[in-house]
Amino acid sequence: MKRFLPWIIGIGLVIIIGLWYINVKNGAIEVDQAVKKEWGNVETTYQRRNDLIGNLVNTVKGAADFEKSTLTAVIEARAKATSITVDPSNITPEQFEKFSQAQSGVSSALSRLLVSVEKYPELKANQNFIDLQRELTSTENQILTARTRFNESVETYNNYVLKMPRNIILSEYKEKALFKSVAGAEKPVEVKF
Template sequence: MPQKRFSGYLIGAFIILLGLYVIVAYNSLVRKEEKMEQTWADVQNTYQRRLDLTPNLVNTVKGMASFEQETLVQVAEARSNALSASGAGLSADSYNRQTGLQDTLAAASNRLIAVIEKYPVLRGTEAYRGLQVQLEGNERRIKVARADFNAAVRDYNEAARSFPKSLVAKMFGFEVKEGFKAVEGAQNNVDIKF
């Protein structure tokens, strides 16, 4: 009789410990998923900052010199396309699409800046220099935000894939996520240059 009672206690203790582990593992996965979503929001925020700075650049240039209209139209279209993709959900397709559109916007801005090089008076204005500093800083912020997002995705994926936490992840539908991946031509990084 005492042996049955002892084994009953062991089984009960095992069930309680297992239940506690499931709770702790679940909460850990939730925290990591929330961190990942927060870092994605930070990427979105830096993209939005780029979108907000671009019209200032275009307006500064429009007011100071007469440029080929095509360059300004390309920047406006790239900004509009990037703006249409902002705020999309957290999925590999969403952030890969946004990355492509944001890179197109950066490339169009680069073309505009290349045209500006022909106008030394414009390059010397206070408004242009201020925008130059803000745009360069924002490009660095985007790189950092993307790196932070990839780190959060890696941390989440390691937790969701490692045993025995992977059992809890599968039980509650925590799926492995995708971070930023290099696309063809990524070795030719798109930076806004002045």
């Protein structure tokens, strides 16, 4: 029995190391999938906003003799934003920059539209317009929540794949970029009537 003891201990260690290795790999898959899911939620909320913008533009068009340039800017910004996609499995800061710039364009055009609407009291009293404004406000809050949850899942992922000794086993998993605010977001928005 004593001569088999080193073999039993060796086999036991191999099994323990093998199980640990499998656990580390499975954990990496779980945190990677969580990041992809949260990015899907971010895209879904942006899509909801883009869908609402179409309804808002049509309501504004129908209710007011409106400045065409403002409506055109909103429509173009929406089209540009929907044309940019980000691959959640290989998120880079450059992809985020393009995506953020496009979404910033939508936000900016939308703000100009809503500020311009102040000139039209009959539009502000229109129930469809009021409902759409509420939906847009709700959607913007959902976008904030989705981006926050995405960043939390990226933080969990990055901590998991970058810490020792897992980073040795998970060398094929690269650090993912966080969602950051667009340049100038720290400045207050100036609203003019």
